[in-house]
Amino acid sequence: MATLFRWPGNWDPFAGLRVMQRELERLSGRGGFGEGRNIGGGVFPPVNVYNGPAELVVECEVAGVKREDVDLSITGETLVVKGVKHPAGATEEKAESDIRYQRCERGSGEFSRTIVLPDKVDPDRISASLIDGILTVRLPKSQAALPKKINVK
Amino acid sequence: MAENKKKVEVNVDPARVQPGEDAFTPLVDIFEQADGTTVLLAEVPGAKSESVDVRVDKGVLTITADGRREPMGEDYARTYTGFMGGQFFRAFALSDEVDRDNIQASLSDGLLRVNLPRAEAAQTRKIEISDG
Known part of the structure; x- marks a missing residue:
């Protein structure tokens, strides 16, 4: 069981998901400059x-x-x-979890x-x-x- | 064909940023502390404290900051560009519960913190109805 979940080297099992999230954020105009005029990428x-x-x-x-x-x-x-x-x-x-956010x-x-x-x-x-x-x-x-x-x- | 008359406004005072497409909208966090003080955190990377302007006018809290930087020079080619320096502008309508005279702001590591304390007089007042 343990060998099943040992990732070789420093391979990140969520790298693909993260790339997808980044692409979605870019498409929605967040994090890029141009359409959204936001700065910072979270x-x-x-x-x-x-x-x-x-x-x-x-x-x-x-x-x-x-x-x-x-x-x-x-x-x-x-x-x-x-x-x-x-x-x-x-x-x-x-x-x-205790912070009551009004905007985050x-x-x-x-x-x-x-x-x-x-x-x-x-x-x-x-x-x-x-x-x-x-x-x-x-x-x-x-x-x-x-x-x-x-x-x- | 109708004549297209466009009014062009020129911002003559660059120190005071106007809302528009030239200003970035800073990301903010707003949360409430245990003592009732509302804390507003805004990311203004690259802005020096003297360029940051926080003011309250007619119940609207306005944050402006200048995060523009010196260009790198012609010898430097851009290999990759992920962000640009720019001006920041964002406005918030304030609740009447905020004590406008005791708003405090501080800047550290490109993060602007504005403390909005709760006013003492924000309690509900009963209004007596007089006999007509």
Whole structure:
């Protein structure tokens, strides 16, 4: 029985469902910009990736998430942003089920985003900052990814 | 063919955001605390506290914030864009039970918190009917 429910590696049994939910949210105009003019994706934080001459910049919108609740890691060219968005009343020392919501749009829970970077980066020189609910990660490109001038003899 | 006359309004004061298609609608949570205070949480990522404006006018609570950021520069190509910086606007009709003079607002980590305490005078008052 136990072997039946052991998922190989880090395969996520709900990944397919989550992709479908994301697509439905996108279709209904929520989380995207354009039709809905909403910002923020509930517990699925939107990401910007910029490709500069010497560095990559990744921005992640995590409004209301504290610095200690964000977990950032990099493996090769894969950057993973994990975090927890606590429910609104968590500071009130109450369980979430006790809160009488009149409106609950922000959503809460754990989130994880995997970003495959378009270039090789130097993992030792990465810097990250969380200011006003926006996580900015600066990833300097590794020497192997920078263009090299070749002298023609 | 009828002449199509369109009135074009230009927003001359960019500091004060007007409701319209240029402003984002921030996501909000509204819940009530045990002491009766209603708490409103609004997500305004990228907005500095000096750009946030919370005001009550004619029973309408208006939240505006500016989350626009400096562009990355021409050297930076956009590989992926999931969100943009922008201005925020949202308005709420306030109940008479809210004590308008003691509304407090604070901003941390891109989250605006507005405390709307319950007014003391919000109790039901009986109105005497005088004899005509």
